[in-house]
Amino acid sequence: xNLSLFKGERIYFDAFNPDKDAEIEAQWTHDTxxxxxxxxxxxxxxxxxxxxxxxxxxxxxxxAHKPHFYFALRTVADDRxxxxxxxxxxxxxxGCGWLQMGIGRPEDRGQGYGTEALRLALRxxxxxxxxxxxxxYTSEYNPAAIHFLQRAGFTIEVRRRQLLQxxxxxxxxxxxxxxxEEWQRREA
Amino acid sequence: MNTSLLQGELVRLTAGDPDKDAEKMAHWWxxxxxxxxxDSDPARPFTLxxxxxxxxxxxxxxxxxxxxxxxxxxxxxxxxxxxxVDWKNGxxxxxxxxxxREYWGRGYGTEAMKLALRxxxxxxxxxRVTLGVFEYNTRAQRSYEKAGFKVEGRIxxxxxxxxxxxxxxxxxxxxEEWAEM
Numbered sequence: 001x002n003l004s005l006f007k008g009e010r011i012y013f014d015a016f017n018p019d020k021d022a023e024i025e026a027q028w029t030h031d032t033x034x035x036x037x038x039x040x041x042x043x044x045x046x047x048x049x050x051x052x053x054x055x056x057x058x059x060x061x062x063x064a065h066k067p068h069f070y071f072a073l074r075t076v077a078d079d080r081x082x083x084x085x086x087x088x089x090x091x092x093x094x095g096c097g098w099l100q101m102g103i104g105r106p107e108d109r110g111q112g113y114g115t116e117a118l119r120l121a122l123r124x125x126x127x128x129x130x131x132x133x134x135x136x137y138t139s140e141y142n143p144a145a146i147h148f149l150q151r152a153g154f155t156i157e158v159r160r161r162q163l164l165q166x167x168x169x170x171x172x173x174x175x176x177x178x179x180x181e182e183w184q185r186r187e188a
Numbered sequence: 189m190n191t192s193l194l195q196g197e198l199v200r201l202t203a204g205d206p207d208k209d210a211e212k213m214a215h216w217w218x219x220x221x222x223x224x225x226x227d228s229d230p231a232r233p234f235t236l237x238x239x240x241x242x243x244x245x246x247x248x249x250x251x252x253x254x255x256x257x258x259x260x261x262x263x264x265x266x267x268x269x270x271x272x273v274d275w276k277n278g279x280x281x282x283x284x285x286x287x288x289r290e291y292w293g294r295g296y297g298t299e300a301m302k303l304a305l306r307x308x309x310x311x312x313x314x315x316r317v318t319l320g321v322f323e324y325n326t327r328a329q330r331s332y333e334k335a336g337f338k339v340e341g342r343i344x345x346x347x348x349x350x351x352x353x354x355x356x357x358x359x360x361x362x363x364e365e366w367a368e369m
Contacts, residue, residue, distance in 0.1 A: 042276055093230050094348045132353070133345055158341025158358045160318060163279050170315070175358075177343060 008116040013071040022052040028104035038102045082108045085121045095132030126180045133179045140171040154178045196299045201255035206243040213239045216287030225325045226285045257300040269304045278315035301335040316362045323354040337361045
């Protein structure tokens with residue numbers, strides 16, 4: 001029995017602290033590379049106030065037992081906020097959920113934080129939430145994310161042709177997925 | 189220029205009427221075959237008030253286009269079809285249900301879907317339309333193929349029903365594919 005679900009080697013899962021974290025996440029949203037790799041919504045910067053409001057909404061949802069699990073990623077060494085991971089849109093009757101993750105500052109990417117966060121998120125999804133499968137959206141223009149997920153055991157399951165329009169051209173939107181049994185086989 | 193955009197040979201698409209249509213829709217949702225073919229949420233009956241709430245919109249939303257499907261013969265209410273639009277990317281999700289069982293498998297749904305596609309491409313000017321269908325709903329898959337959709341992938345084991353796992357099948361059609369039909 002693994003009782004320390006939130007602790008990695010270099011990062012750990014924590015709750016968000018609206019007073020301290022909102023300003024940092026607001027800075028991330030001023031980096032359009034971060035936003036465009038993260039999501040298909042139009043990139044737009046958020047104020048500290050807006051991010052704080054978002055955290056407050058999430059707190060309300062958590063209290064109301066809405067199926068949305070949102071974690072702050074902090075470094076073990078100095079408790080610094082480097083990103084987030086969330087398991088959301090959970091369909092309990094079918095055991096399905098969606099994962100989204102981001103590492104905020106460019107200099108924190110490629111440091112292995114994401115790999116560790118993904119490992120914690122998968123364990124949480126499969127061994128704490130007991131999901132059957134986990135899905136993730138990504139896009140044709142983000143090959144780094146596709147390789148990252150494939151290395152972790154995800155498969156490309158759906159390719160929505162030309163769904164995304166950015167910088168005057170069309171890109172496919174992808175759904176990638178991993179089943180609990182696939183994850184367990186890799187962990188064994 | 190086609191001015192009767194919402195009318196086909198068997199059906200037409202209309203607005204919903206909370207007072208006239210709700211009772212019939214509540215009746216459809218008591219049929220679990222209907223709800224399990226259409227929806228992944230646990231099947232449950234809806235009250236008349238819940239259905240009316242869905243139909244009562246003071247002002248249409250700018251990204252949702254919901255229609256009732258009526259047979260041209262007798263103006264009978266058969267089902268509904270809706271488009272949910274992502275304007276930025278020019279994509280819509282479409283969902284369709286035919287509640288009246290005697291109209292299943294007779295081309296009414298396929299024609300309603302074709303009308304929804306014509307609306308999506310020639311009125312909304314979208315680039316593509318997306319839908320999801322369950323592995324066990326083969327009748328719907330055939331209908332969507334007839335309307336021009338292609339399978340774009342399968343979310344493995346997305347549904348857990350009657351003791352086994354079924355895939356979610358996802359289909360799409362591009363504007364250029366629709367124009368060639």
